[in-house]
Amino acid sequence: MRLVKGSQGKLVYGPLEFDCALGKAGVTEEKREGDHATPVGRYLLRWLFYRADKISNIQSLLPQQKISTVDGWCDAPDHEHYNRYxxxxxxxSHEKLWRDDDLYDLVIVLGHNDSPAVPGAGSCIFIHVAQDQYGPTEGCVALKKTDLVELLAELDPECWIEIAPAD
Structure with a gap:
C-alpha cells in the first residue's frame, strides 16, 4: 500500500488497486495509543470478523468469526489483555466490534503490536469498511465495503500488508 496524501492512500494487491482511508494523522513509524496515525510496517492479516446479519457468504481463506454483541477489543494499555479480543x-477501555454503523461489518485484524503487545504502542489496528468519501480513521486502513469483499476473496491465509509513507 502506498500513501497518496494525508489520510488517504491506495491499497494494491496483485492486479487489484483500491482507494483507502488511513489515520487522521497519516502514517507513523512510532505508533502510540490514541495518536490517530496508521502504523508503518509489515503486518500479517490475522483473521476476519464479520456481521453475519449484514453480510452472508463471505469468500475468504482467512480464519473467520461472526461478530456478536459481546465481542470487543481491549485498548487499555495498562490491562493484561491490551490489544486482544x-x-x-x-x-x-475497549472497542465494541458490534456497531450501529457499517464500519465494522467486515474487520480484518492486523498483526500490529500483538506478539507480544507492548503497552501504549497501539491497539485495534484493523482493515475495515470506510466512511463516506473515505473519511479518516483512528489509525486503521478502511476500504469501501464492495472493495473489501472483492479483496477478501483474493487473500490467502499467509497474507500480509505493508504500510509505507508516500514516496
Whole structure:
C-alpha cells in the first residue's frame, strides 16, 4: 500500500488497486495509543470478523468469526489483555466490534503490536469498511465495503500488508 496524501492512500494487491482511508494523522513509524496515525510496517492479516446479519457468504481463506454483541477489543494499555479480543461486558477501555454503523461489518485484524503487545504502542489496528468519501480513521486502513469483499476473496491465509509513507 502506498500513501497518496494525508489520510488517504491506495491499497494494491496483485492486479487489484483500491482507494483507502488511513489515520487522521497519516502514517507513523512510532505508533502510540490514541495518536490517530496508521502504523508503518509489515503486518500479517490475522483473521476476519464479520456481521453475519449484514453480510452472508463471505469468500475468504482467512480464519473467520461472526461478530456478536459481546465481542470487543481491549485498548487499555495498562490491562493484561491490551490489544486482544475480549468478551463484553469488559470494565476496562475497549472497542465494541458490534456497531450501529457499517464500519465494522467486515474487520480484518492486523498483526500490529500483538506478539507480544507492548503497552501504549497501539491497539485495534484493523482493515475495515470506510466512511463516506473515505473519511479518516483512528489509525486503521478502511476500504469501501464492495472493495473489501472483492479483496477478501483474493487473500490467502499467509497474507500480509505493508504500510509505507508516500514516496
Amino acid at each position: 475480549v468478551r463484553l461486558p469488559f470494565e476496562h
